[in-house]
Amino acid sequence: MTVLVPLGASTGFSCQREVPLKRVETHHWYGLEVIASAYNSVSWQTDSLANLAAWGDTLKPDMKVIAVSRDLLKYGLTHNTMVKIDTFPDTFYVKDKMHRKWRKRIDIYMGTDVKKAREWGKKKLMICYAVPKSDSVIHNNDE
Numbered sequence: 345m346t347v348l349v350p351l352g353a354s355t356g357f358s359c360q361r362e363v364p365l366k367r368v369e370t371h372h373w374y375g376l377e378v379i380a381s382a383y384n385s386v387s388w389q390t391d392s393l394a395n396l397a398a399w400g401d402t403l404k405p406d407m408k409v410i411a412v413s414r415d416l417l418k419y420g421l422t423h424n425t426m427v428k429i430d431t432f433p434d435t436f437y438v439k440d441k442m443h444r445k446w447r448k449r450i451d452i453y454m455g456t457d458v459k460k461a462r463e464w465g466k467k468k469l470m471i472c473y474a475v476p477k478s479d480s481v482i483h484n485n486d487e
Contacts, residue, residue: 378448380452410450
């Protein structure tokens with residue numbers, strides 16, 4: 345990846361030079377086998393307001409969201425963690441927590457489409473999730 349950096353902007357010099365950027369990974373990615381089921385924002389499936397997630401996010405049917413069992417919080421699967429799910433091309437985000445009784449589970453949010461959630465059922469699969477590196481930045485290459 346390169347970025348165009350104007351040279352001599354204060355003197356009115358209009359030439360630009362390409363400066364390559366060295367990309368530093370910003371997250372550690374980890375894999376984990378979980379049981380995945382699906383859920384909907386319908387009142388009979390929730391403890392409270394159907395569209396309100398555990399961290400206060402308002403869910404909308406087109407969002408790519410998962411809920412995680414509370415034991416997964418210690419692995420780094422916390423609010424807004426990016427998650428890749430084995431059978432989906434999209435990136436999902438952790439926005440909700442499941443009931444305390446569940447272990448090593450995720451729930452994939454499927455809006456209000458109860459039929460789709462039931463057809464998904466329950467599957468054992470792999471997920472990959474991103475935990476931010478504390479010192480990750482993108483540096484300009486000084487070459």
